Amino acid sequence: xxxxxxxxxxxxxxxxxxxxxxxxxxxxxxxxxxxxxxxxxxxxxxxxxxxxxxxxxxxxxxxxxxxxxxxxxxxxxxxxxxxxxxxxxxxxxxxxxxxxxxxxxxxxxxxxxxxxxxxxxxxxxxxxxxxxxxxxxxxxxxxxxxxxxxxxxxxxxxxxxxxxxxxxxxxxxxxxxxxxxxxxxxxxxxxxxxxxxxxxxxxxxxxxxxxxxxxxxxxxxxxxxxxxxxxxxxxxxxxxxxxxxxxxxxxxxxxxxxxxxxxxxxxxxxxxxxxxxxxxxxxxxxxxxxxxxxxxxxxxxxxxxxxxxxxxxxxxxxxxxx
Amino acid sequence: xxxxxxxxxxxxxxxxxxxxxxxxxxxxxxxxxxxxxxxxxxxxxxxxxxxxxxxxxxxxxxxxxxxxxxxxxxxxxxxxxxxxxxxxxxxxxxxxxxxxxxxxxxxxxxxxxxxxxxxxxxxxxxxxxxxxxxxxxxxxxxxxxxxxxxxxxxxxxxxxxxxxxxxxxxxxxxxxxxxxxxxxxxxxxxxxxxxxxxxxxxxxxxxxxxxxxxxxxxxxxxxxxxxxxxxxxxxxxxxxxxxxxxxxxxxxxxxxxxxxxxxxxxxxxxxx
Amino acid sequence: xxxxxxxxxxxxxxxxxxxxxxxxxxxxxxxxxxxxxxxxxxxxxxxxxxxxxxxxxxxxxxxxxxxxxxxxxxxxxxxxxxxxxxxxxxxxxxxxxxxxxxxxxxxxxxxxxxxxxxxxxxxxxxxxxxxxxxxxxxxxxxxxxxxxxxxxxxxxxxxxxxxxxxxxxxxxxxxxxxxxxxxxxxxxxxxxxxxxxxxxxxxxxxxxxxxxxxxxxxxxxxxxxxxxxxxxxxxxxxxxxxxxxxxxxxxxxxxxxxxxxxxxxxxxxxxxxxxxxxxxxxxxxxxxxxxxxxxxxxxxxxxxxxxxxxxxxxxxxxxxxxxxxxxxxxxxxxxxxxxxxxxxxxxxxxxxxxxxxxxxxxxxxxxxxxxxxxxxxxx
Numbered sequence: 001x002x003x004x005x006x007x008x009x010x011x012x013x014x015x016x017x018x019x020x021x022x023x024x025x026x027x028x029x030x031x032x033x034x035x036x037x038x039x040x041x042x043x044x045x046x047x048x049x050x051x052x053x054x055x056x057x058x059x060x061x062x063x064x065x066x067x068x069x070x071x072x073x074x075x076x077x078x079x080x081x082x083x084x085x086x087x088x089x090x091x092x093x094x095x096x097x098x099x100x101x102x103x104x105x106x107x108x109x110x111x112x113x114x115x116x117x118x119x120x121x122x123x124x125x126x127x128x129x130x131x132x133x134x135x136x137x138x139x140x141x142x143x144x145x146x147x148x149x150x151x152x153x154x155x156x157x158x159x160x161x162x163x164x165x166x167x168x169x170x171x172x173x174x175x176x177x178x179x180x181x182x183x184x185x186x187x188x189x190x191x192x193x194x195x196x197x198x199x200x201x202x203x204x205x206x207x208x209x210x211x212x213x214x215x216x217x218x219x220x221x222x223x224x225x226x227x228x229x230x231x232x233x234x235x236x237x238x239x240x241x242x243x244x245x246x247x248x249x250x251x252x253x254x255x256x257x258x259x260x261x262x263x264x265x266x267x268x269x270x271x272x273x274x275x276x277x278x279x280x281x282x283x284x285x286x287x288x289x290x291x292x293x294x295x296x297x298x299x300x301x302x303x304x305x306x307x308x309x310x311x312x313x314x315x316x317x318x319x320x321x322x
Numbered sequence: 323x324x325x326x327x328x329x330x331x332x333x334x335x336x337x338x339x340x341x342x343x344x345x346x347x348x349x350x351x352x353x354x355x356x357x358x359x360x361x362x363x364x365x366x367x368x369x370x371x372x373x374x375x376x377x378x379x380x381x382x383x384x385x386x387x388x389x390x391x392x393x394x395x396x397x398x399x400x401x402x403x404x405x406x407x408x409x410x411x412x413x414x415x416x417x418x419x420x421x422x423x424x425x426x427x428x429x430x431x432x433x434x435x436x437x438x439x440x441x442x443x444x445x446x447x448x449x450x451x452x453x454x455x456x457x458x459x460x461x462x463x464x465x466x467x468x469x470x471x472x473x474x475x476x477x478x479x480x481x482x483x484x485x486x487x488x489x490x491x492x493x494x495x496x497x498x499x500x501x502x503x504x505x506x507x508x509x510x511x512x513x514x515x516x517x518x519x520x521x522x523x524x525x526x527x528x529x530x531x532x533x534x535x536x537x538x539x540x541x542x543x544x545x546x547x548x549x550x551x552x553x554x555x556x557x558x559x560x561x562x563x564x565x566x567x568x569x570x571x572x573x574x575x576x577x578x579x580x581x582x583x584x585x586x587x588x589x590x591x592x593x594x
Numbered sequence: 595x596x597x598x599x600x601x602x603x604x605x606x607x608x609x610x611x612x613x614x615x616x617x618x619x620x621x622x623x624x625x626x627x628x629x630x631x632x633x634x635x636x637x638x639x640x641x642x643x644x645x646x647x648x649x650x651x652x653x654x655x656x657x658x659x660x661x662x663x664x665x666x667x668x669x670x671x672x673x674x675x676x677x678x679x680x681x682x683x684x685x686x687x688x689x690x691x692x693x694x695x696x697x698x699x700x701x702x703x704x705x706x707x708x709x710x711x712x713x714x715x716x717x718x719x720x721x722x723x724x725x726x727x728x729x730x731x732x733x734x735x736x737x738x739x740x741x742x743x744x745x746x747x748x749x750x751x752x753x754x755x756x757x758x759x760x761x762x763x764x765x766x767x768x769x770x771x772x773x774x775x776x777x778x779x780x781x782x783x784x785x786x787x788x789x790x791x792x793x794x795x796x797x798x799x800x801x802x803x804x805x806x807x808x809x810x811x812x813x814x815x816x817x818x819x820x821x822x823x824x825x826x827x828x829x830x831x832x833x834x835x836x837x838x839x840x841x842x843x844x845x846x847x848x849x850x851x852x853x854x855x856x857x858x859x860x861x862x863x864x865x866x867x868x869x870x871x872x873x874x875x876x877x878x879x880x881x882x883x884x885x886x887x888x889x890x891x892x893x894x895x896x897x898x899x900x901x902x903x904x905x906x907x908x909x910x911x912x913x914x915x916x917x918x919x920x921x922x923x924x925x926x927x928x929x930x931x932x933x934x935x936x937x938x939x940x941x942x943x944x945x946x947x948x949x950x951x952x953x954x955x956x957x958x959x960x961x962x963x964x965x966x967x968x969x970x971x972x973x
Contacts, residue, residue, distance in 0.1 A: 028495070032404050032407055032408055032411075032412075033404075033408045033412055033415060033421075035401065035404055036401050036402075036404045036405035036408060036421075036425075036465070036469075037408070037417070037421055039401055039461075039462070039465070040405075040421070040424040040425065040462075040465075041424070042443075043440065043443070043458065043459075043461075043462040044424050044427075044428060044462060045420075045424060046443060047439030047440050047442060047443040048439050050439065050442045050443055050446050051435075051438060051439045051442055054442055121338070121341070122338075124330075124331075124334030124338070125334055125335055125338035125339075127331065127334070128330075128331035128332065128334045128335040128338075129335060131328075131331050132331070132335070138578065140335065142570075142574050143339060143342075144342070145570075146567065146570060146571075147342050147343070147346065149519050149566045149567070149570050150346065150562070150563045150566055150567065151522065151523045151540065151559070151562055151563075151566075152523050152525070153523070153525050153540050153543060153544060153547075154346075154349070154543075154559040154562060154563065155345065155346065157349070157543070157547055157551070157555070157559065158345035158346055158348065158349040158559075159345055160547070160551055161348065161349065161352065161551055161556075162345060162348065164551075168348060198341065198342075198345070201338075201341075201342060202342075205338075251430065252429075252430065255430035255431075255432070256430055256431075256432055256433075258432060259431075259432020259433070259434050259435060260432070261432075261433065261434050261526050262525060262526065262544075266547060276432060276433075276434045279434045279435075279438065280434060280526075283438060283530075284529075289442070292438060293438065293442070296434070296435045296438050296439070299432065299434075299435060300435060303430075303432070306430075307427055307430060307431075310426065310429075310430055311422070311423060311426050311427070314422075314426050315422070480696060480698065482694045482695075482696050482698040483698045483700060483701075485663075485665055485685070485692075485694070485698065486692070486694055486698035486700075486759075487700070487711065488664075488665075488684070488685040488686045489663055489664075489685050489686070489690075489691055489692045489760075490686075490691065490711050490712030490715055490759070490760075490763065491686045491687075491712055491715030491716055491763070492686055492711070492715050493684075493686050494686075496715075497686075501700055504702045505700075505701060505702060584745055587743075587745055587746040588745055588746070590746070591742075591745070591746050591747050591748045591751070592748055
């Protein structure tokens with residue numbers, strides 16, 4: 001009847017953890033959750049509440065340029081009392097001024113068209129990559145990712161020199177005799193489309209590639225073996241199986257494109273209307289913080305549904321990863 | 323597989339890459355243009371690079387950007403890694419849905435919203451806009467990208483490695499630092515690099531949250547671009563591209579070498 | 595002396611009423627949400643025993659092992675190791691080590707460092723660690739691979755590193771989760787014997803989880819057959835095969851023919867069974883099934899003799915027709931369709947190169963077996 005603690009000299013059974021050390025350990029465990037949680041609460045969620053709050057205040061010529069509402073300095077009761085002072089004038093104004101409504105609608109349309117264009121441009125690239133010899137696939141992948149590492153601003157800027165009336169594109173087209181008059185592309189919606197497709201192409205290609213690459217090509221071979229011609233095998237087999245990639249890619253392009261500022265500002269000129277630019281101008285030029293907050297709140301509401309779709313797609317991908 | 327890599331596939335890849343790279347190549351080419359007109363070739367010159375280094379405003383902005391980038395990427399990597407661990411390891415806790423929402427939403431959140439909301443936060447708590455606020459803002463939006471990168475590695479992490487370490491007598495914290503962390507380190511490093519470049523790149527959020535004396539390079543470039551395209555900016559952009567490209571290429575070549583060595587080793591091991 | 599199976603075992607503490615149990619599962623239940631992985635299970639394992647948990651995937655055998663290692667806590671019941679309750683003791687403080695199915699070799703450490711890992715955790719002095727590591731490398735014949743990383747090793751070498759790492763700490767119990775599952779068939783057979791030698795040499799208690807019955811039969815002193823979180827039978831390999839106590843076990847291990855029927859008559863020495871389709875079978879190996887009760891008669895194919903004429907002195911002989919024949923080299927398998935419709939599988943060892951009385955499809959044939967060749971099952 002030997003005690004194993006004595007018998008097993010090297011591997012001793014220690015006494016079970018006391019409740020106190022367990023509690024301490026639980027806290028350390030919790031810290032892993034608590035630190036990023038608190039950070040995101042404070043720097044991500046709370047700011048939105050503030051945006052919402054300020055969107056309900058009135059413009060004032062002061063610094064900060066709005067009248068305080070729902071101020072905690074009066075204590076909790078003051079906070080609740082403040083609800084009476086809320087005013088929805090900014091929202092009323094947004095709905096009455098056609099400029100904002102147009103900006104929202106135009107943004108959604110531009111983002112939608114750009115997303116489809118990006119898909120059309122990106123799909124063949126992703127497909128070609130996925131069917132490339134395995135040895136060069138990593139290199140191709142790197143080549144798609146590489147532009148993403150270079151500054152967004154620089155990539156948009158590069159297009160100004162190309163699309164200008166006296167720019168490189170017109171020079172080439174004039175020199176080859178394809179056109180006799182320079183095309184006006186810069187400062188039009190066409191330039192915005194080009195800019196969005198160009199800047200967001202990697203976001204489309206990467207998810208498409210990863211879903212196409214995972215696909216078992218023998219499925220297509222099986223379809224062909226069963227009498228399905230190549231093109232219809234693509235539409236009946238390959239495309240449906242790549243749908244998760246299509247959805248992810250489209251959301252990754254569409255959502256940020258709606259609120260895009262740099263591209264419409266630099267390539268779209270003053271004649272084009274997009275909500276990101278409107279918000280920026282409202283904030284920096286007109287210094288109207290409450291109205292820009294209201295613009296942001298509505299933009300966020302507009303994007304809630306696509307963002308929730310995106311979250312769901314992420315969660316699903318995570319499940320499948322496991 | 324080769325048979326299916328048809329002419330169509332090759333054409334679409336070549337055209338696609340031409341589309342991706344041509345604008346950047348042209349930008350680089352015209353940074354060496356003698357002429358002040360960006361789009362008319364007037365002979366080779368490096369004078370814009372020289373004048374660049376005498377532009378004190380640009381140099382200051384570069385320094386600010388570098389510091390913001392390093393600090394924010396480092397903090398974001400720590401926070402993002404913790405967030406990734408939380409997402410993969412703690413499947414059940416109160417507020418998990420909110421948490422994963424807060425991690426994934428910033429990935430697609432329009433920058434104008436993020437920028438505006440952070441600015442209003444800083445104003446509300448009475449924090450003066452400047453270096454600190456830009457850094458805090460960058461930490462916040464880049465940590466989510468780090469979280470996603472690290473999380474995708476953690477999902478495929480073989481938990482039995484940790485169990486083996488504990489089975490052999492290593493307590494949980496020791497197991498994390500001796501086993502988990504070294505194994506997922508490559509993902510953490512690429513998370514850091516991603517956070518750094520995102521910070522380097524950001525114009526919109528920085529414009530909202532920065533203040534006097536903390537002008538970042540993209541802000542500087544933007545304000546000059548608004549005034550017109552100049553070869554000097556082309557030169558600045560070229561240097562930025564070169565720095566990032568060299569970094570990324572070196573990293574990926576090193577990675578590829580390691581991978582090839584590994585494959586050779588594995589083949590050798592199989593032969594006995 | 596007669597014995598079940600062809601091996602005489604001297605090591606049999608489970609037959610000794612005074613033997614002290616080493617590992618005890620006492621009414622252990624483990625639930626994951628609504629799913630019951632282990633259900634009110636009790637099991638005793640003795641010191642120096644080579645014990646196998648055998649079952650299909652999802653039967654709870656791995657959960658049992660993981661509870662012993664400390665990765666899962668039982669929902670109810672106790673696990674005792676040498677009399678000490680393991681509840682609440684974390685895995686890193688238990689004197690058991692585990693060899694993982696995936697091997698779980700640390701990819702960023704050399705073979706040496708992998709083996710030394712556990713020793714370092716217990717604060718062993720450096721010189722002693724080096725000595726022990728060298729000893730372990732010698733034991734698994736990997737001396738010249740000490741400086742390699744896991745990815746530079748073949749599957750078999752990795753398996754041996756995992757083994758060396760898990761025995762380096764001289765645990766009281768070694769747990770092996772499908773230890774040979776990732777190896778190819780030939781290497782697996784070699785390694786089975788190596789594991790047995792190693793266990794003898796180190797004098798450790800081994801608990802191995804496997805879904806491979808051959809592996810369990812080869813290596814284990816005793817086998818526990820598990821199904822749906824419960825132990826169906828615990829016995830030596832020979833007992834499991836020759837004297838299964840349930841349909842499940844008889845079916846799970848090896849091939850078996852089953853006859854449904856009723857006990858027609860019981861005498862002191864024999865039981866007479868009437869098959870559901872009319873066959874009369876006499877069994878004399880002891881059964882406590884009462885007359886009139888519903889039973890199953892189970893018999894292994896190799897215990898059945900096939901012949902073209904009725905055997906003269908056979909107690910049990912049934913007539914039918916050759917339905918299928920397969921020549922496998924070392925033996926020939928017959929499927930005989932009895933006249934009552936039941937198909938019987940019989941196998942004959944090809945002990946000589948020429949056969950006197952060859953059979954072919956559709957031949958009339960007789961199957962016969964001795965009264966002690968099969969068992970009567972009541973569940």
